[in-house]
Amino acid sequence: MKTPFAYARVTLSKMEYIELKAQANQWHSQWLRARQREREALAQIAQIKVKHQEEISAFQVQIDQLKNQLAQMQHLVFGRSTEKTSKKSGNQQEGSGSGQKSDRKKGQQKGSKGHGRKNVTTLPVIPEDLVIPDDEQHCTHCGLPFSPFPGTEDSDVIEVEVQAHVRRYRRHRYQKTCQCSQTPGIITAPEPAKLIRKGKLGVSVWVEILLHKYAFGIPINRQLQDFRMRGLDLSQGTVTGGLQTIKPLFEPIVESIRERVIAGQQWHADETRWMVWSDDQGAKKHWLWVFMVQEAVYYSVDDNRSARVPKELLGKSNGILVCDRYCAYKSLANENPDMFLAFCWSHVRRDFINAQKGNDELEKWSATWVNRIGKLYHLNDQRLEHQRQPEQFFKYDKVLKEYLGQLKEWRDKELERPKLKERCQKVLTSLKNHWEGLTLFADYPEVPMDNNAAERSLRNPIVGRKNYYGAGSDWSGELMAWLFSVFMTLNLWGINPWAWMTKYLQTCADNGRVAPDDLSQWLPWLMTDARLKELRNHSPPCENGLVTPLS
Known part of the structure; x- marks a missing residue:
């Protein structure tokens, strides 16, 4: 029977067999030694892992933390500036109903009742007559002239005109007709009251500067550019020196605000970084603190973020402090058993x-x-x-x-x-x-x-910080905190800051460039209802002649 393959006979001599057998035994022994070394290496690695497990775990934790920090940094740079969760994760509140999100768009809805035009009846009215030219006051067909018709058809347009000007006080002089030696020969009308003794800037200029910087966050250099476009060229040094001069006028107001805040029973508190350029230390990080009650808001600038600041203000007060979980507030509550913290x-x-x-x-x-x-x-x-x-x-x-x-x-x-x-x-x-x-x-x-109330009260200062990056000196940092306190307190009461500041600075000028002794007309919680209404609804005077109410 034939097979599909033919096998060749292999013959080995005894010596060749012995040699191959020896080689096989040699390779087998080397393989066994290699396996042994592998087992020893694996055992060594296991021992190292056990020995350094804590270090490996610590490194892994550190890696996770760094990954988390990297993700947060990337979110700050490239992510959305909102804390809303994404749609895919489901932002529907538990138990809020069907779970269907509304497709309602923001703003005024189509077909809904509007709010009408804003009420501008408090604005002054400057009448301006428009007439048909004389050569056109006739019929274009027959040429007969037009005759006047009683009344006018009025159209109102709101305008804003801001123009720098010089108010020239012409002080009339008089000559005596008597022979009294005590009376001088020429008598001159007294000088107008000035906010700064030899200054040429009136109250309206300082009100403009204070409002724009401390209420609206506009740097002074931009204001000076605006003034130059309107024809008034002021130097930075003039404004800086003037602010330093009028700064003491606000001290009694701010001290009263501080006392009102201390006397409260429920506060909101928060803090944010603030840069101050000191004369001896250069640029140094400070902190802007805010403490808020229902009637007043008090700001202060300090060179540290320790518990010393809230302790100095509220260390002896009794009540509830609404705040974040910063340790300074916890330290205040630990030392004052009558102070309770409500976290955010x-x-x-x-x-x-x-x-x-x-x-x-x-x-x-x-x-x-x-x-x-x-x-x-x-x-x-x-x-x-x-x-x-x-x-x-x-x-x-x-x-x-x-x-x-x-x-x-x-x-x-x-x-x-x-x-x-x-x-x-x-x-x-x-x-x-x-x-x-x-x-x-x-x-x-x-x-x-x-604690959103305190965080909202820091919005305006933070806008200012982004625009003028802090305070240029220690005294300007203190003035900044004082005026933040004044403007935010006025805002709580709905008082027109332009009206309040204009009247207050004019009163200080009339009072010999010092703050008035009676502050009941300037602190909202001491004002009468009539005074509050006056400062809330106040309209600026018209300088161009007549003023009639808009009806």
């Missing part, structure tokens, strides 16, 4: 939003907690809407406190998870540590859930 839920919400940056796995977890906090705000708003209805108030108050209990349970359950992400653990641990201050609003409905 907006900062907690921000913690959950920041936790998921750079880690998409935490986006759903973050959005869930953000929605829970949103529902907490909603329940508190419902409760506050029924404060004058005891039965309804207690009903919504109960719902709110039950929901707070649920938040606490969710927090504790998540903290017990063995594989909880470090970012999540950090945020939830902070929530647990500050829980007492975060839930203070539940027992005291008058306490807000967040």
Whole structure:
């Protein structure tokens, strides 16, 4: 029988067999030694891992932290300037209904009732007559002339004209007709009151400068450019020297604001960095602090961010301080047992939003907690809407406190998870540590859930900081804080800052360039209702002749 393949016979001599057998044994022994060395190397690596496990874990934590910081930095540079969660993560509040988002656009809605034109009846009216030229006052067909018709057809146009001018006071002189030696021969009308003894700038110029810089955040050099375009060429040194001269006029006002803030029982507080160029130390980082009560706002600039600043102001006060979780406020409460801290839920919400940056796995977890906090705000708003209805108030108050209990349970359950992400653990641990201050609003409905009032009061200073980057000297930093205090306090009461500043500086000029002794006309909480109404509705005078009310 034939096979498909033919096998060749292989013959080995005994010596060749022995040689091949020896080579096989040699390679096998080398393989065994290599396996042994591999086992020893793996064992060594395992020992090193065990020995340096803590270091490896620390490096891994550091890597995660750096990744988180990088994600946050990238968000600050390239991300959206909003704390709203993304659409894909679901920004709908829990229990808020169908879960469908509204497609309603911002602004005035098509078909809705408008608000009409603004009321400008308080503006002065300067009449200007428009007539038909004499050579056109006739019929174009027959040539007969037109005759005057009673009345006019009026059209109103609002204009703003700002023009620098010189107010020349012509002081009339008189000659005596008697022989009395005590009376001089020539008697001249007295000089007009001036805010600065030998200064040529009137009150209106200083009001313009103070308002634009400290109320609107416009640097003085830009104001001087605006003045030059209007025909008034002022030097920076003239303005700087004048501000330094009139600075003491505001000290009694600001001291009264400070005392009013100290006397409060519920405050909002916050702080932000501020640069001050000192004569002896050069540019140095300072801090702008704000303390706010219902009737007044007080700002101060200090060269440190320690607890010394709030302690000096509120160290002996009793009440509730609404603030963020900065340790300076905690130190104040630790030394003053009558001071209670109400922490800000907006900062907690921000913690959950920041936790998921750079880690998409935490986006759903973050959005869930953000929605829970949103529902907490909603329940508190419902409760506050029924404060004058005891039965309804207690009903919504109960719902709110039950929901707070649920938040606490969710927090504790998540903290017990063995594989909880470090970012999540950090945020939830902070929530647990500050829980007492975060839930203070539940027992005291008058306490807000967040510190947004203080943060809003820093908006205008921060705009100014971006434009003129701080204060050029110690005295100008103090003046800046004083005028922030004045303008923000006036804003709380709805007072026209132009009217208040104009009247106050003119009164100081009439008073011999010193502040008035009686401040009841200048502090809003001491003003009469008639005085408040006057300063709220005040209109500037018209300089061009007649002024008639716009009807």
